[in-house]
Amino acid sequence: MGKIIINDVTLRDGSHAISHRLTKEHIASYAKAADSAGIHIVDVGHGNGIGASSLQVGLSLLSDYEMLEVARNNLINSKLGVHVIPGFATIKKDLSRAFEIGVDVVRVASHCTEADTTERHISYAREKGKEVYGVLMMSHMASKEVLLEEALKMQSYGAEGIIIMDSAGAYLSNDVKDRISFLVSTLKIPIGFHSHNNLGMAIANSITALESGAKILDGSARGFGAGAGNAQLEVLVAVLEKMRYETNIDLYKVLDAAEIAEEEIIEAIPTIKSISIVSGLSGVFSGFAKHVMRVANEYKVDPRNVFFELGKRKVIAGQEDIIVEVALQLSNKQNREAE
Amino acid sequence: MSVNVSDQGIDAIIKNPDYCDLVFDATSALSHRHHAQILRELDKVVIDLTPANVGHFCISAVNLDECLNYKNINMVTCGGQASIPLSYVIGQTQKEIDYIEVVSTIASRSAGPATRLNIDEYIETTERGIELFSKCKKVKAILNLNPAEPCIDMQTTIYALVKNPDLDILKKGINEMVQKIQRYVPGYSLIIPPTYENNRIVISVRVRGLGDYLPSYAGNLDIINCAAITVAEEYAKLMASR
Numbered sequence: 001m002g003k004i005i006i007n008d009v010t011l012r013d014g015s016h017a018i019s020h021r022l023t024k025e026h027i028a029s030y031a032k033a034a035d036s037a038g039i040h041i042v043d044v045g046h047g048n049g050i051g052a053s054s055l056q057v058g059l060s061l062l063s064d065y066e067m068l069e070v071a072r073n074n075l076i077n078s079k080l081g082v083h084v085i086p087g088f089a090t091i092k093k094d095l096s097r098a099f100e101i102g103v104d105v106v107r108v109a110s111h112c113t114e115a116d117t118t119e120r121h122i123s124y125a126r127e128k129g130k131e132v133y134g135v136l137m138m139s140h141m142a143s144k145e146v147l148l149e150e151a152l153k154m155q156s157y158g159a160e161g162i163i164i165m166d167s168a169g170a171y172l173s174n175d176v177k178d179r180i181s182f183l184v185s186t187l188k189i190p191i192g193f194h195s196h197n198n199l200g201m202a203i204a205n206s207i208t209a210l211e212s213g214a215k216i217l218d219g220s221a222r223g224f225g226a227g228a229g230n231a232q233l234e235v236l237v238a239v240l241e242k243m244r245y246e247t248n249i250d251l252y253k254v255l256d257a258a259e260i261a262e263e264e265i266i267e268a269i270p271t272i273k274s275i276s277i278v279s280g281l282s283g284v285f286s287g288f289a290k291h292v293m294r295v296a297n298e299y300k301v302d303p304r305n306v307f308f309e310l311g312k313r314k315v316i317a318g319q320e321d322i323i324v325e326v327a328l329q330l331s332n333k334q335n336r337e338a339e
Numbered sequence: 340m341s342v343n344v345s346d347q348g349i350d351a352i353i354k355n356p357d358y359c360d361l362v363f364d365a366t367s368a369l370s371h372r373h374h375a376q377i378l379r380e381l382d383k384v385v386i387d388l389t390p391a392n393v394g395h396f397c398i399s400a401v402n403l404d405e406c407l408n409y410k411n412i413n414m415v416t417c418g419g420q421a422s423i424p425l426s427y428v429i430g431q432t433q434k435e436i437d438y439i440e441v442v443s444t445i446a447s448r449s450a451g452p453a454t455r456l457n458i459d460e461y462i463e464t465t466e467r468g469i470e471l472f473s474k475c476k477k478v479k480a481i482l483n484l485n486p487a488e489p490c491i492d493m494q495t496t497i498y499a500l501v502k503n504p505d506l507d508i509l510k511k512g513i514n515e516m517v518q519k520i521q522r523y524v525p526g527y528s529l530i531i532p533p534t535y536e537n538n539r540i541v542i543s544v545r546v547r548g549l550g551d552y553l554p555s556y557a558g559n560l561d562i563i564n565c566a567a568i569t570v571a572e573e574y575a576k577l578m579a580s581r
Contacts, residue, residue: 054440054442054479054481055438055440055498055500055539056440056442056481056496056498086458086459087458087462087481087482087483087484088481090459090462090463091459092459092463093463111483111484111485111486113447113486114447114455114484114486116452116455116456117455117458117484119455119456120456120458120459141486294537295536298536298537313487313491314485314486314487314491315485316483316485316486318442318444318481318483319444319483319485321442321444321494321496321541321543322444322494324531324534324536324541324543325494325530325531325543328531
């Protein structure tokens with residue numbers, strides 16, 4: 001069994017769960033703990049990556065620059081990674097600055113059908129000698145054939161691996177097996193999988209991905225992430241150890257890192273709240289949960305109806321503005337019916 | 340109709356400079372930087388529909404008249420044509436604006452290879468336009484491509500952080516501006532009128548295309564094309580009157 005790369009998204013996807021309010025102390029102490037556990041890559045930043053601090057998704061407490069600098073100073077062996085979505089982040093404003101701080105790994109992401117927006121960002125990062133992955137988000141919205149076509153584009157731009165994200169936590173085991181094994185059999189570069197736990201499948205789906213040939217897995221301490229959270233990292237490492245996969249990660253130290261995250265950073269341990277189940281069923285981006293709850297409360301509409309309507313409209317990550325429009329529409333309808 | 344056509348791109352104009360009076364450049368930002376120099380040497384009026392950020396910024400509903408004094412007129416971006424007139428109204432009606440952000444979502448099928456390759460230029464040029472017209476120093480632009488079928492209409496949301504906002508005067512100004520834009524883009528409609536939500540102003544518009552030459556979901560293409568046509572028409576009137 002070959003070596004598995006673990007990408008820790010605690011300090012990136014976790015940002016969604018605390019409305020992007022990570023502090024320097026949070027980043028320093030968790031980065032240090034993850035580094036000493038031997039985590040391979042530590043992702044840091046706003047939930048939607050660098051350049052994404054916005055009213056649309058949420059304003060970060062710290063600038064990307066501040067977050068990355070603290071992380072850089074606390075990582076020795078682990079690589080420092082960033083998530084980049086073209087359409088939010090640009091090369092000039094965001095990527096080149098991240099490189100000045102010394103980012104090692106760049107994960108350039110697009111919605112699962114829009115890989116050609118990543119061409120210049122992937123090439124630029126490769127030219128600068130970075131380790132570069134292409135990321136296909138909300139992958140449940142495309143067939144395996146489409147995912148392959150998009151992954152091939154990213155491969156042609158220079159991506160050294162492709163990460164398939166189940167951003168809505170919508171997959172069951174067969175969906176993962178079908179897609180990952182198809183991609184693994186055709187692509188030359190390694191495949192990774194990023195799960196969410198809306199339907200309680202995060203760890204199981206990660207293992208299915210591995211057994212289907214994936215070599216890179218994402219996880220976060222205590223599952224700290226958008227909505228119902230991600231694959232719980234320390235569980236993932238333990239399961240991999242039990243299955244005798246090689247990760248070179250120190251189990252005790254990754255357990256310690258999770259304790260640190262729980263005590264110092266996490267406000268509420270992710271559980272599968274009712275709203276997250278609806279988010280998973282409707283196939284809507286997990287990161288919408290907090291926004292939907294706030295807006296539904298403001299407009300006095302059922303957040304579950306908001307999610308199903310968003311699912312019907314096939315909204316993608318980054319379309320948070322539609323939440324207000326949908327809530328307004330549902331509230332108008334409610335008022336008309338009451339009259 | 341005796342209209343000259345060619346498949347040679349800019350070379351057709353280099354070979355025969357009298358080919359046309361006015362050039363619409365709808366290639367790409369990278370190509371326009373090259374074309375701009377050639378067209379300047381040939382003394383051609385050019386209306387640039389790429390986010391090349393070279394010519395004088397033109398938002399038809401706001402500064403059309405002054406643009407007629409320039410030889411290279413830049414139509415900013417589709418998201419810019421949808422959001423800048425409203426950002427301009429925010430700038431005209433509100434006193435202390437800390438931040439403006441615009442988010443556009445367009446149908447994947449309406450975004451060609453140049454838009455995709457030039458997504459950074461789209462953001463930079465849109466941001467520069469918002470800053471210029473609203474006078475707000477801190478701005479951000481975001482672009483989403485949504486592949487849903489049937490294709491979605493273009494939707495643009497403007498957020499603003501404003502101290503002591505005056506919503507009444509803003510609503511009045513926005514309504515007037517929307518009507519003005521509707522004269523050349525009939526499918527431009529307000530779907531979230533100025534609303535104060537979560538300590539920010541939110542305004543949202545939808546842009547549906549005419550569906551004449553391009554599909555109706557391509558409102559993003561229609562709005563910038565229609566804006567460019569209004570400039571050309573005004574320019575033609577001006578030439579005819581001289």
